[in-house]
Amino acid sequence: MKHLRTLSYVAEIARSGSIRRAAERLNIAPSALTRQVQDIEYELGTPVFERLAQGMRLNAAGELLVRHIRDQVADLERVRSQIADLSGVRRGHVALACSQAFVTRVVPEEVEAYRARFPQVGFTVQVRDHIQAVAAVVAFEADLALIIQPPPSAELHLLYSCRQQLRALMRAEHPLAKSDGPVRLRDCLAHPMALPDRSLAIRLHLDQALARRGVELKCAVESGSLEFLRNLALREDVVSLQIPNGIPDDPRLRSRPIDDRDLEPMTVVLAQLQGRMLSVAAAKFADQLAASLHRRMQSSVTD
């Protein structure tokens, strides 16, 4: 909105690190930006940027100011959303940062379900590891984060959380697929493994558990893409390891839970930024997502 124009200029300069780059992104002249910055600094009675030969960097006052600006923008968005909601038609936007494990089924299904009810609501879904997802929420780039094994952070407010046991994934012809009860980890390790790499929480979790037991891991293939691992498992007799929610409904694939004695369940968390008021759309989507995750938990237990 109009009154935030000047302030958003400041935010963009802070993002870009230089007036000229910001000017290009904003499609205005650098001189205009210089003046706006000078006006604000005059109004505040103190500089907000450090002038370096390479560009502009925020000083302490600027950090506070930019934080304020982001708050304002987000809060205005929330108000607009609430106002739109008054008229019955729900509009708005939801920005979600989620782990790779959820892009296969959970998030697409939930977004589809939500948009079926409220087609006017738009979505931004970013796939991020747990560290980056938290950062996105803190930087107001995402309203919600759906992640596995979140690093404990006082800035996050948990909206829902549950614990899920990893499942060994293999194709239907694989020897391990003959049964469908829990499988011991050592039985999996007897076969070639196709595992997520260390950029993913699943692997970190597994490495930790193996390290405690002093077991060494021999890993035939590793990848940062869960989808690649699944596709590999379709083609050769490897065992992969995935979160229940991430396993597609494919008759050619089988999965069995890892035995509880071998591996702790992993924590799945839906969270928002502590102290932030979400837009109507984001809040309602979070409600729906939490309820659905809960339902998915229940049904997987009864399977």
Next chain:
Amino acid sequence: MKHLRTLSYVAEIARSGSIRRAAERLNIAPSALTRQVQDIEYELGTPVFERLAQGMRLNAAGELLVRHIRDQVADLERVRSQIADLSGVRRGHVALACSQAFVTRVVPEEVEAYRARFPQVGFTVQVRDHIQAVAAVVAFEADLALIIQPPPSAELHLLYSCRQQLRALMRAEHPLAKSDGPVRLRDCLAHPMALPDRSLAIRLHLDQALARRGVELKCAVESGSLEFLRNLALREDVVSLQIPNGIPDDPRLRSRPIDDRDLEPMTVVLAQLQGRMLSVAAAKFADQLAASLHRRMQSSVTD
């Protein structure tokens, strides 16, 4: 600040209830206001005011908007205060709503002490009964409220609270002034009473206690001004009733606590608006005030 100009126009129109009145207060033409309102309504895609023959009234969307505007203004003020605090010189402003009982000693002393340390900090002190004081905090007209017997409200966040027993107040020549230990209420009632009227929490508290005991109150003089009651007690043999903190250090006056069996202590509360982040100046003043109230309590116990 400049970017809030348009928004503060809206807030002022909401306050005044009409464009012309707001225009007068703001020293601009009504036409300018009309346009600003139209711009905002266009940007939001919905009207914000109902147009009545008598003026403008906020609709539901407008209520949300004005709430947002007040948040913005208060938050900006907080940021400015934090920024000023970075440079070592503390500037800023503190708006306090307090009960009459504190204007004699507590608040003047505390404001003076604070301003001795930070002369750049300005103060606004409003004297309000407990209901109005809460309203002032909720409407962002005050940062802090220092009140007696606050109505329970979920919108308030308590920063400090204690319980104080009322004291009977009389001049030094008064028969009751011969002793200085606790005094029974019935002994006070045997003399002519000069009491606060029902606009003050002290009287409501007293009436409630007497009603429970079925005692009838005969009150010689009543007034909404505690200062008047004290001055009267200097001139004739009446007994008044005041909060310990409100009694000036005057050798011609004596006071004795009411016996605990006759009257519950009253609750003194320092509070802010729930969920609001105070400016540095207001937060530090609240700290000082709470600490001082605590100290005053201690010393009055050991008296």
Next chain:
DNA sequence: GGGCTCGTTGCATTTTCGGCAACACCGATG
């Protein structure tokens, strides 16, 4: 030192804001 990027400034231009006066509307009043 030349070349590069940076922020900044002076001046002309465009856009926005504000004031003034007239208009249209509604409710109370005579």
Next chain:
DNA sequence: CATCGGTGTTGCCGAAAATGCAACGAGCCC
């Protein structure tokens, strides 16, 4: 039922603010 006093709104014009363009001076890198 007309009038009057209050309201918000609109058209027009001048003032003020924002913007673009081009040129300048300062710092860094090769």
